[in-house]
Amino acid sequence: MLSYPVRLVPTETGSVLVRFPDIPEAAATGETEDEALEQAQQVLESVLATYCLDGRAIPSPTDICGAPLVGTAKFSVIGMEKPNG
Numbered sequence: 671m672l673s674y675p676v677r678l679v680p681t682e683t684g685s686v687l688v689r690f691p692d693i694p695e696a697a698a699t700g701e702t703e704d705e706a707l708e709q710a711q712q713v714l715e716s717v718l719a720t721y722c723l724d725g726r727a728i729p730s731p732t733d734i735c736g737a738p739l740v741g742t743a744k745f746s747v748i749g750m751e752k753p754n755g
Contacts, residue, residue: 672718672728672745675737676710678703688740692729693717710740718745 679687681699686706690696696717700706721728728745 671741671743672731673739673741674714674731675734676707676740678706678738688713690714690740691734692732695720707738707740711742714740715742715744718742 674690674692677689677691679689681687685699685701686703688698688700688706688710690710693714696710696713698706698709698713700709718728722745731739
């Protein structure tokens with residue numbers, strides 16, 4: 671399972687924004703942290719699927735100590751790296 675660290679950001683409207691530092695295209699919002707994290711998993715899987723369709727390498731998750739994680743069992747970095755050269 672891939673688990674990516676996220677940043678939870680409260681918005682001016684009272685909702686919660688979830689950002690993925692390792693995957694800048696992925697962001698989700700929800701009225702609560704739980705709802706935002708649930709939406710974030712769906713967004714993560716959608717963006718990673720787009721990476722695969724585009725032939726892009728899936729980035730390895732970084733380790734951000736104490737950050738909440740959003741995971742997916744649908745993708746792996748194994749064998750997804752682009753060859754050098």
